[in-house]
Amino acid sequence: AQSVTQLDSHVSVSEGTPVLLRCNYSSSYSPSLFWYVQHPNKGLQLLLKYTSAATLVKGINGFEAEFKKSETSFHLTKPSAHMSDAAEYFCVVSGAISGGYNKLIFGAGTRLAVHP
Amino acid sequence: EPEVTQTPSHQVTQMGQEVILRCVPISNHLYFYWYRQILGQKVEFLVSFYNNEISEKSEIFDDQFSVERPDGSNFTLKIRSTKLEDSAMYFCASLRDRGTAGELFFGEGSRLTVL
Numbered sequence: 671a672q673s674v675t676q677l678d679s680h681v682s683v684s685e686g687t688p689v690l691l692r693c694n695y696s697s698s699y700s701p702s703l704f705w706y707v708q709h710p711n712k713g714l715q716l717l718l719k720y721t722s723a724a725t726l727v728k729g730i731n732g733f734e735a736e737f738k739k740s741e742t743s744f745h746l747t748k749p750s751a752h753m754s755d756a757a758e759y760f761c762v763v764s765g766a767i768s769g770g771y772n773k774l775i776f777g778a779g780t781r782l783a784v785h786p
Numbered sequence: 787e788p789e790v791t792q793t794p795s796h797q798v799t800q801m802g803q804e805v806i807l808r809c810v811p812i813s814n815h816l817y818f819y820w821y822r823q824i825l826g827q828k829v830e831f832l833v834s835f836y837n838n839e840i841s842e843k844s845e846i847f848d849d850q851f852s853v854e855r856p857d858g859s860n861f862t863l864k865i866r867s868t869k870l871e872d873s874a875m876y877f878c879a880s881l882r883d884r885g886t887a888g889e890l891f892f893g894e895g896s897r898l899t900v901l
Binding site for chain 2: 706
């Protein structure tokens with residue numbers, strides 16, 4: 671069975687400093703991994719996805735994530751935080767099931783706060 | 787840009803009442819989902835729907851829950867007799883086809899409060 675663990679429930683950074691949101695996954699086979707973001711009172715928006723192509727994945731708004739099989743990690747990074755990045759971030763693994771109906775398994779989420 | 791829309795954004799109901807949450811998926815999508823997030827907890831899978839039938843459901847999705855696609859656009863989640871523990875944010879999502887490998891598009895959610 672697949673699962674994801676987000677190692678930090680809250681991360682606080684200053685504007686202009688790097689962001690690191692950590693995620694470890696567990697999967698019995700090669701997973702598809704995603705990061706979703708949820709801004710206050712908004713839906714879940716896909717930031718980026720890994721589907722066994724390039725291990726370094728670039729997403730929207732300057733975010734990127736690196737798939738490291740040896741470490742079973744898929745950490746999300748951004749070189750320089752903006753105030754608008756303040757949101758809840760979810761690491762997600764796709765639980766491939768019969769027929770490939772793409773059931774997503776969510777991590778608990780990391781709340782990112784960005785201070786001026 | 788196409789989007790998934792959900793109504794209502796917030797519903798307050800009394801325990802034991804029936805609730806219907808509505809979703810309009812993206813028009814050319816074929817797979818539909820409901821997820822929920824109880825306050826302070828993980829987003830949890832409830833049910834997936836394809837070709838006018840449930841393709842998978844979680845253990846949460848018991849007999850009090852049902853889904854329907856009554857016409858070509860709406861996808862509804864019905865909770866027959868609400869309980870206090872049904873209070874949560876309910877997210878609808880849709881997927882164009884299997885080749886998009888889990889790139890679900892989510893609505894903004896419907897917050898259900900059961901009193």
